[in-house]
Amino acid sequence: MKGEIINYNKSKIHVGLDIGNSKIACLIGQSVDNNNIQIKVLGFGQHISMGLNKGEVIDLHKLSNAISKAVEKAEEMAGLRISNITCNITGGLPFTKITCDNIEITNDIIKKEDVLNLLNLDKYKSKYEDYIQIRRKPKAFKIDYGQEVGNPIGLKSKTLTLEAINTYVNKNVISNLNKSIELCHLTVNQFYITPEINGISTMIKEERDLGAIIIDIGASLTSIGIYLKDSLIYSSFIKIGGIHITSDLVKGLGTESEEAEKLKILHGSTEVNQLDNFKNIDVNLINEKGELTSQNFPKSMLIGIIKPRVEELFELVIQNLKNSYPDYTKISKVIITGGTSNLNGISNIAKSYFNCNIRIGKPIGLLNAPDLLQSPSFSCLTGLVLKSSREQNNKWLYSFFKKLREYFFN
Incomplete structure (x- = not known):
């Protein structure tokens, strides 16, 4: 790392590493005194993603190299070296599930x-033998006759039931991801799944309390999450994302991937107006002789390729929710984030499927952030730093059982 090393209070430094399928991004932030909803940006860096496919490591060294370059850029901007990070995980289709467990109580008095x-x-x-549980959060305790209680210790009951929110990730995916990070001489404090983190960075607490669906449309994966009572109660992933729109443009226009991606970013839309039939877009493509040439296409043709894929994406999201969480229809707000949410008109497409309030989720809670970081593309990255800061400000330990002991017994 080049540049002057600046001395910071290490307890106030928080680092997020977003390992995505299109980019690797690192954000170094400093917590603000007496404020757990904002973070001061110190350093930021990103690099094109390599060695990763649908969130799963396919080349340890290529991914490690990409991570190192993103981290080095952030370190140089911040003027400090980092060793610990908070990281997201998307590969292996992680999920969140509510379970219900109960035990019989000896002598009818509930003990610690x-x-x-x-x-x-x-x-x-045994049912999820390829997965490990990275989070288990109490949703509700119930004693005899289904009576819900806050702290069951000391209460009289023959049984104790726990409704818990559990997050599972694939064992091999998290292991390989961790190895890639360790090659950069970094240690992961905690892994989080994307829907949990996006709820922190794009929603205010009232939205998480009242209920909201968060949809992150990434490069090759789309994550779905439902927040209620300030907790992520459901999450899932589907294998479709912005890269599929790019692929459609490549096939439909006969252009290269890089050109198609540029067209999607600059002219991408899901809504056609009367002028789009007359507005031409210059597209570089490969002709029948294999030569690179240029041709004009009406913008309406571009939209005609993009819109069906976006509609398919939301159809798959709806089908996922219908199959796994039918009560999604009671949620009155949907927040769309991720790079593909920048497509013009995507909110209106979503509204036709959800029939409720729709908005684009951009990162909130950043101070001194460059304009680039205000994009939905960096919602997950922002959430990782905010989550790390809030965990420390609340004096919650990363160890699950230590957190529970503090919650129940102190």
Whole structure:
């Protein structure tokens, strides 16, 4: 790292590493005194993603090299070296599921050990043998006759039931991702799935409390999450994203991937107006002789290629929710984020499927941030830093059982 090393209070430094399928991005932030909803940006860096396919590592060294370059740029801007990070995970189709477990209580008085035993109970371990549980958060405790209680310790009951919110990730995916990061001499404090993090960076607490669906349309994956009572209660991933729109443009126009991506960013839209039939776009393409040439296409043709793929994406999201969380229809707000959410008119397409309030989710809570970071493309990156800061400000330890002991027994 070049440049002068600046001395910071290390306890206030938080680093997010967003490992995506199109880019690797690193953000170094500093928590603000007496403020757990904002973070001061110190350093930012990004690099094209390599060695990754649909969130899964296919080349350790290529991915490690890309991570190193993104981190080095952030370090140089911040004037400090980092060793610990908070990271996202998207590969292997991670998911969040609510489970219900119960135990019988000896002598009908609930003890600390009963609560811990129930919290540690994982009846679904054999069902999801290729996955590991990275998060288990109590949703509700219930005693006899289904009565919901806050803290069950000391209460009289023959049984104790726990509704818990569980997050599972693929064992091999998280292991390979961790190895790639370790090659950069970095340590992961915590992994988070994208929907959980996006809820932190794009929503205010009232939205997370009342209920909202968060949809992140990434390069090759789209994540779906549902927040209610300030907790992520459902999440899933589907294998479709912005890269599929780019691929459609390549096939439909006969151009190269780089040109198609540029067209999507500069002229991409899902809405046609009367002028689009007369507005021509200059496209570089390969002719029958294999030569690079230029040709004009009406913008309406571009939209005609993009719109069906966007509609397919939302159809798959709706089908996913219908199959796994039918109560999604009770949610009155949908937030769309990720790079593809920059497409003009995408909110209106979403509204035709959800029939509720739709908005584009941009990062909130950043101070001194460059304009680039205000884009939906960096919602996950921002959320990783905000989450790390809030965890520390709340004096919650990363260890799951230590957090629970603090919650119940202090």
